Amino acid sequence: MLGSILASGLAAGAIYALVGVTYNTMFSTSRVMSFTSGQLAMLGGVFGSMFMLKLGLPVIAGFVLTLVGCAIIGIITEFVAVRPVLKNLDQHLYVLSTLALALMIQQVAAIKWGTEPQPFPKLIGWGSGVWDEKFWLPVVACAATVIGLEYLYRRTLVGRAFLAIAEDNFAARALGLPERNLRIASYALAGVIGGIAGFSGGELLLAFFANGALLNFYGFVPVAIGGLGNNRGAIIGGIALGLFQQAANFLVGGIFSSVAVFTLFIVVLLAAPRGLFGSATARRV
Amino acid sequence: MGISRRDVLLGTTGALGAATFSRPMPAIAQSEPIKIGWLAAMTGPSSAPTVGFNRGVTFAVDTINAAGGVKGRKIEVITRDTQGDPTKAVNATQEMISQLKVHGIWGPVNSGEALATTPIMARAKMPDIHPCVVETLIDPAKFPNAFRMAPSNSQWDDAVRNYCLTILKVKKIAVFGDTTGYGVTAVGASVAAFKKDGADVVYQANIDATQPDMTPDMLRAKNAGAEVIVVWSVATSMEARMFNTRATMNWDVAFVGHPSLASGDIAGLIEKPANWEKVYAVGYKSCSYDAAGKLPAKSQELVDRLTKANIPLNDTLLWWIAGGIDAVELFAKAVEASGSTDAPGIIAHLNTLSKYPGYFGNYTFSPSQHNGYPTDEIVMSAANSAKSGTFALAPGYA
Numbered sequence: 001m002l003g004s005i006l007a008s009g010l011a012a013g014a015i016y017a018l019v020g021v022t023y024n025t026m027f028s029t030s031r032v033m034s035f036t037s038g039q040l041a042m043l044g045g046v047f048g049s050m051f052m053l054k055l056g057l058p059v060i061a062g063f064v065l066t067l068v069g070c071a072i073i074g075i076i077t078e079f080v081a082v083r084p085v086l087k088n089l090d091q092h093l094y095v096l097s098t099l100a101l102a103l104m105i106q107q108v109a110a111i112k113w114g115t116e117p118q119p120f121p122k123l124i125g126w127g128s129g130v131w132d133e134k135f136w137l138p139v140v141a142c143a144a145t146v147i148g149l150e151y152l153y154r155r156t157l158v159g160r161a162f163l164a165i166a167e168d169n170f171a172a173r174a175l176g177l178p179e180r181n182l183r184i185a186s187y188a189l190a191g192v193i194g195g196i197a198g199f200s201g202g203e204l205l206l207a208f209f210a211n212g213a214l215l216n217f218y219g220f221v222p223v224a225i226g227g228l229g230n231n232r233g234a235i236i237g238g239i240a241l242g243l244f245q246q247a248a249n250f251l252v253g254g255i256f257s258s259v260a261v262f263t264l265f266i267v268v269l270l271a272a273p274r275g276l277f278g279s280a281t282a283r284r285v
Numbered sequence: 286m287g288i289s290r291r292d293v294l295l296g297t298t299g300a301l302g303a304a305t306f307s308r309p310m311p312a313i314a315q316s317e318p319i320k321i322g323w324l325a326a327m328t329g330p331s332s333a334p335t336v337g338f339n340r341g342v343t344f345a346v347d348t349i350n351a352a353g354g355v356k357g358r359k360i361e362v363i364t365r366d367t368q369g370d371p372t373k374a375v376n377a378t379q380e381m382i383s384q385l386k387v388h389g390i391w392g393p394v395n396s397g398e399a400l401a402t403t404p405i406m407a408r409a410k411m412p413d414i415h416p417c418v419v420e421t422l423i424d425p426a427k428f429p430n431a432f433r434m435a436p437s438n439s440q441w442d443d444a445v446r447n448y449c450l451t452i453l454k455v456k457k458i459a460v461f462g463d464t465t466g467y468g469v470t471a472v473g474a475s476v477a478a479f480k481k482d483g484a485d486v487v488y489q490a491n492i493d494a495t496q497p498d499m500t501p502d503m504l505r506a507k508n509a510g511a512e513v514i515v516v517w518s519v520a521t522s523m524e525a526r527m528f529n530t531r532a533t534m535n536w537d538v539a540f541v542g543h544p545s546l547a548s549g550d551i552a553g554l555i556e557k558p559a560n561w562e563k564v565y566a567v568g569y570k571s572c573s574y575d576a577a578g579k580l581p582a583k584s585q586e587l588v589d590r591l592t593k594a595n596i597p598l599n600d601t602l603l604w605w606i607a608g609g610i611d612a613v614e615l616f617a618k619a620v621e622a623s624g625s626t627d628a629p630g631i632i633a634h635l636n637t638l639s640k641y642p643g644y645f646g647n648y649t650f651s652p653s654q655h656n657g658y659p660t661d662e663i664v665m666s667a668a669n670s671a672k673s674g675t676f677a678l679a680p681g682y683a
Contacts, residue, residue, distance in 0.1 A: 008498035117522035119553040129533060204497045206522055214495050249501040255464060255491050
């Protein structure tokens with residue numbers, strides 16, 4: 001039983017963590033919580049299944065095209081749902097605009113892809129039981145993404161520019177950084193991360209249009225637990241959420257596990273409103 | 286007394302009016318088509334059954350009209366695509382009653398729509414035949430115009446329970462459903478009925494259909510000693526995950542339950558074909574083939590006719606097509622027997638049917654019983670045995 005809890009808990013947690021990082025990546029350059037994050041992960045599964053099973057492309061080609069597709073959706077999000085409301089961030093119009101776009105993505109997926117879950121192909125074929133690739137693949141993908149992001153942010157000029165924008169976009173603009181282009185790039189990057197979440201979790205979650213709404217919520221929980229904009233917090237929060245959820249599934253049954261997750265979520269927010277890893281930012285007055 | 290221009294006008298108008306009133310109206314009524322409204326979810330998430338039903342409807346109408354119609358009157362089917370949306374179904378029903386003046390309505394074909402349309406049709410006393418499973422849709426006192434020509438959910442439940450207890454001869458039952466309203470209601474009813482029949486329900490659960498791993502509930506059912514798992518859900522992904530989990534657990538337990546266990550979607554979701562063995566879904570005698578691969582004679586005759594008419598069977602279920610044919614023929618026979626398209630006559634005729642031999646089943650209605658499908662014609666099918674819309678009988682049937 002412990003093996004099953006760990007295997008499925010880590011797998012689900014890794015997917016939630018990646019969706020949390022998707023939220024954070026979009027937030028860092030725009031200060032917008034984009035509720036298209038879960039839909040990007042859903043599209044990762046749907047695009048992957050479409051390219052590999054429907055169109056018969058090899059895994060590598062399917063993977064690359066999936067990421068390109070998700071990056072394009074990420075960019076569309078920036079143009080359609082984020083840019084028009086940036087001047088009125090204090091009115092939180094982005095909640096409406098990103099939710100509306102998320103709903104559109106979901107409806108189009110339902111119409112074009114179908115409302116029944118579709119199979120997602122075996123990618124490698126390694127492992128069985130609790131070592132089945134559907135369990136370890138999301139964990140590996142999550143680890144690789146974290147390492148890649150660390151490299152990007154610490155070792156590359158573009159990554160440092162992202163950090164500069166995230167820290168203080170007025171100062172960054174004053175220094176001559178192309179804030180608008182960097183924001184577009186960060187949304188494309190968020191699309192790629194969401195795509196990786198959906199693609200690596202495709203065997204577990206299947207290619208299903210309704211996964212978007214589910215991942216929107218379960219991806220938001222680690223962001224809230226870990227602290228907004230804090231990727232390490234999102235990773236730890238996501239993994240913890242997955243393990244807690246699966247343990248609750250085993251101990252109290254699936255129908256009550258959602259209640260357990262909501263309870264934990266509320267308790268954590270009451271105890272630490274800025275998240276477990278968040279900190280109050282200094283504000284010059 | 287002189288005749289004025291006004292007198293001439295009045296006289297002429299009166300004569301024309303009298304001529305109009307004395308025109309032979311019955312002759313028109315006898316030649317106008319029999320109009321059947323068809324509330325069809327042709328598109329949208331629940332379109333698959335409708336596509337099958339529609340093939341039967343079209344086939345029946347073409348056949349009857351080619352043979353001269355019903356006492357010389359052609360059948361005209363007026364279809365409205367409700368997309369599975371109760372609001373659209375309500376609008377289409379109102380249109381059919383108020384503007385199109387149909388003589389009877391076939392459908393809708395899913396319970397969500399029917400819950401909204403049935404009271405409207407009842408107020409208009411519109412004869413309605415439908416195949417929806419929700420129990421409350423049939424109530425001869427409240428809805429004397431509504432007739433069900435497919436099993437109700439409790440009839441499915443009876444058939445499943447009968448198969449588990451008398452054919453599989455198991456006593457320890459696990460009952461699973463999803464977390465939808467249907468899943469919760471169906472699991473509750475199934476558990477109560479099993480207990481009433483003396484079975485030991487060792488585990489019951491409503492599972493979120495999006496839960497990626499079914500191991501927790503399957504493990505609990507196994508540890509509780511379940512000898513069979515009864516499933517009430519339409520979520521094929523959940524069902525496929527259960528089959529895959531059973532294989533991973535090396536557990537040789539049978540699944541019995543909802544017709545969706547035999548859905549073609551499951552073939553793509555299971556990890557290997559063997560995972561779909563020992564799964565028995567609700568099916569029907571008329572659409573099941575025996576160990577020799579033979580359908581009942583009447584069904585085979587229908588299949589031959591459909592094949593000759595180039596109607597595809599490999600992407601749908603035979604009972605959907607047969608049900609569509611039966612619905613149209615029931616209306617046609619009612620008009621023929623009652624001699625008119627008046628609603629009271631059609632309803633009165635339907636209430637007299639006893640073992641009316643349709644293709645899908647032998648229907649019986651009475652003024653106090655509008656569940657027309659006989660429970661003893663519901664059987665279990667081997668879920669993975671689909672062949673041209675029919676299934677193999679599950680083990681245990683003679």
